[in-house]
Amino acid sequence: MLLIGNPGNRRTLGLQEARSRWGLKPAVLVTYLELLQAAEAGGEAISRLLASRLPQAEDQGLLIRLDAPGEQADVERSLIGLGAHDREGDDSLLPLSAAARRTGISAAEAALLPQEKGRITYPGQWFRGYCRLLAMISREVIRLWPKAVWVNAPEEVAVMFDKRACQQRLGACGIDIPRRxxxxxxxxxxxxxxxxxxxxxxxxxxxxxxxxxxxxxxxxxxxxxxxxxxxxxxxxxxxxxxxxxxxxxxxxxxxxxxxxxxxxxxxxxxxxxxxxxxWIPKAGIAGFSFDIRQLVVAGRACHRIARLSRSPITNLHLRNRRLAVEQTGLSTQHIERAALAAEAAMAAFPGSSVAGVDVLVRSGSRLPYIIDVNPFGDLLYGVLHEELNPYEWQMKP
Known part of the structure; x- marks a missing residue:
């Protein structure tokens, strides 16, 4: 397994620990920073980097996983630089042409951005840089290992990451989504x-x-x-x-x-x-509104958690509450309906096998709506399915 991520990232560590539990060799890690540095020299440098980590790799059986590129300032700054209007790049994976507008800062200015935790800096340009990097990696992987399998295909990661494109695809596939x-x-x-x-x-x-x-x-x-x-x-x-x-x-x-x-x-x-x-009103319990983060692996719903908040925004890092979905007052039928909606959403991405799908359960009718498909949404602390955590479940032989 080839793992593209950031060293020390919680997802990366969780995956490696799960492989160890099952007696599997550690995934070979290639970091985003290494890839971005190689990108400065072009695609051949990326090929050399990848081949040097897996010199004996064969097409058959090679699995490649993209992990989240966040939580590292040098990577963020480099991606903003790669997406700069004065840098040449392959924009073929940008889901929407509007995302390619020539705005933002130059590559030289990006290199001088201060490291300020929490500051929002040029997210549109960052995404363009990430899509350019994904296009380069994908092209070189095809050259090296044409039969390798991606956990989540780079072109689908790009679509999931862009909420406009993601909802557009879901709607076209007949998935219930909030009205745009x-x-x-x-x-x-x-x-x-x-x-x-x-x-x-x-x-x-x-x-x-x-x-x-x-x-x-x-x-x-x-x-x-x-x-x-x-x-x-x-x-x-x-x-x-x-x-x-x-x-x-x-x-x-x-x-x-x-x-x-x-x-x-x-x-x-x-x-x-x-x-x-x-803005669809969410189902609630005891003065809290909630939605569901439903993990889907290989087409099947597995781990899930309800995210509770007294505000309209339920993301867990905002100190919101977590609760087992079975404790929210939803009936078994409504829980199953939400799980089926998440599975249907993942079916819209046939080249991908793992995502955290956010399901809004409407107040009153309890009808499920898909509000997000997160290609890196498997970091669920303390949530088990058949006694396994999300990474153990994914790596289970």
């Missing part, structure tokens, strides 16, 4: 959003940074149709520094009600790439 503002067409700015809200008669929206992870760049937005009074609950924090506005991921939710701030945030999201969808 303006039928999913690109929203260019705040005024455009308001016009489409009025036309679609939507007063409450979820705005999501299209290529964000976790709850980065998420806004639960509502606007009174008569008075125009508005409110935004979000993870985005704002700082003014030397006359410059800095955006960062806050560990606690922020609430904004002034028009200028909300307009600025929406315009920024539109510039980076935004997905806008109907």
């Amino acid at each position: 503002l303006a039928s999913g067409s690109a929203i260019s700015c705040y005024e455009h959003m308001i016009r489409e809200m009025e036309q679609d008669r939507m007063n409450r929206l979820f705005l999501k940074l299209a290529t964000g992870s976790g709850a980065s760049g998420v806004i639960a937005y509502q606007r009174h149709p008569l008075t125009g009074a508005e409110k935004a609950v979000t993870t985005i924090g704002i700082e003014q520094r030397d006359g410059m506005q800095i955006l960062y991921n806050s560990g606690r939710l922020k609430q904004y009600a002034d028009h200028a701030t909300i307009r600025g945030l929406v315009d920024w999201l539109c510039g980076e790439g935004v997905h806008m969808e109907e």
Whole structure:
């Protein structure tokens, strides 16, 4: 097994521990930073790097896993540089042509970005760089090992990562998803959003940074149709520094009600790439609303956890509560329906076998809607299925 990831990453460590438990050889790790450094010299350098780690590898039986590229500042900065408008690159894996807009900073400016934990820096450009790297890796893997099997195909990882493209694919496959503002067409700015809200008669929206992870760049937005009074609950924090506005991921939710701030945030999201969808009320228990993170492996639903919050945003890293899905008050039938919806969502990605699928269970009807498909969504602490953790389950012989 070839593992592409970051050393010390919790997913990487979890996978290696699981392989050890089953008596399997450790996966051969090639780091994102090594690949990005090789990318500076072109595809042949990537081929040499990969071949040097697996000199005896044969096509048959070689499994390749892409892990999350986050949690390492050097990798983030290098990906932003690789996605710069003044760098040549293969944009064939960019799911949407709009994502290729020539905006952002130069490669030289990217190399000088400060390391500030939590700061949101050029996410659209970062994603373009990641897609370019995936295209290079995929091309060189085909050259070296044409019969190798990907856990998740690079081109499908790119689609899952872009919420606009992901929801577009799910909708085309008949999967129930929240209604998209303006039928999913690109929203260019705040005024455009308001016009489409009025036309679609939507007063409450979820705005999501299209290529964000976790709850980065998420806004639960509502606007009174008569008075125009508005409110935004979000993870985005704002700082003014030397006359410059800095955006960062806050560990606690922020609430904004002034028009200028909300307009600025929406315009920024539109510039980076935004997905806008109907705010569907979630099922609740004891004053908490919840959704379900359902892991799907090889087409079958397995590990799952309910994510509870008193706010509209349920991501667990925001200090929200976890609860076994069976303890939420959902009937066995509704739990099974949510699991089947997650399996159907993964069937839309036939080249991929592992993802954490986020399932919204509607208040009242208990109907499931797919709100996200996370190609790196298998990091579920303390959650077992048939007495195995997610990585043990995936590596089970």
